[in-house]
Amino acid sequence: MHELAFPLLVGLVILALAFDFLNGLHDAANSIATVVATRLLRPVQAVLFAAFFNFAAYFLSIIFPELHKVAETIGKGIIDKDLVTPAVVFGALVGAMFWNIVTWLKGIPSSSSHALVGGIVGAGVAHAGFEGIEWTGLNKTVIAIFLSPMLGMLLAMLVMLLSSWALRRATANFAEKTFRHLHLLSSAAYSISHGLNDAQKTMGIIAVLLYSTGYLQGEFHVPHWVAFSCYVAIALGTLSGGWKIIETMGGRITKLSHHQGFAASTGGSIMVFTASLLGIPVSTTHTITGSIIGAGVARRASAVRWGVASNVVAAWFITIPASATVAAIFYAITRLF
Secondary structure: OOOOHHHHHHHHHHHHHHHHHHHHHHHOOOOOOOOOOOOOOOOHHHHHHHHHHHHHHHHHHHHHHHHHHHHHHHOOOEHHHHHHHHHHHHHHHHHHHHHHHHHHHHHHOOOHHHHHHHHHHHHHHHOOOOEEEOHHHHHHHHHHHHHHHHHHHHHHHHHHHHHHHHHHOOOOHHHHHHHHHHHHHHHHHHHHHHHHHHHHHHHHHHHHHHHHHHOOOOOOOOOOOHHHHHHHHHHHHHHOOOHHHHHHHHHHHHHHHHHHHHHHHHHHHHHHHHHHHHHHOOOOOHHHHHHHHHHHHHHHHHHHHHHHHHHHOOOOOHHHHHHHHHHHHHHHHHHHO
């Protein structure tokens, strides 16, 4: 157990919630880019819509507690929980927040999730070396970096195919109205899945901080107040919006119809809900990007602006190393005091 003065503990919890807020701000585009790009909702309406359903994930987690496995992976599945110190938590959070701010200012839809994973790894290795890494949890997270966008793309293509077949005899007007309604429902589902998976990453960080300082008694778990606070923080962050990233995700990668928006949001939500059940801190940014590309490719490959998509992919590969490096530097700075 590592002793930490209560005011410093409160400060670290606030820092973690600030990361959660920034996550909502940075990832606001994930669930609403398609409804903005298709003009199904105006930007302000879309942000309110996404924030509401981000928080609605809290009630879903109460009904289905098994959906909280992601918090356990972050809290004890990346770095051995007994080796985590307050300095490691500080370094991890600052590393992740630094990278989130840089990519947000540049309008690059990189992953908040993998920025946090990179931060945990960087600060953890700086503290305890590579033997402190829980390779099983880290490996499944890294594998998900590559699988989530590919599976999201394939699922979106499949939804496009099946829904086209289902409405093959419908009039154009009827099909358009149907896909408008389905698009809104699928976007709500994706907002819930986003809140569910992403809020848990901060829950895991706060829980392991409480555990390492002796404020969490018994087995490792997420206290109820931590869960509630994290869902509130990510919803408030989403309310603040992320307009640059919304433009990239919704309009610059490919032009979307309501049919494609429905397919992208449905494929993405299936992927993220499945990841939450398996306890994998998947990137909602990567997943929806892959799904949008899949929906575009299903129409024709030339519909995707591959130059923009390649810039997005490049950001995926550098997120973990960049945030890990910054986290290790800030961990080292804490050792000077």
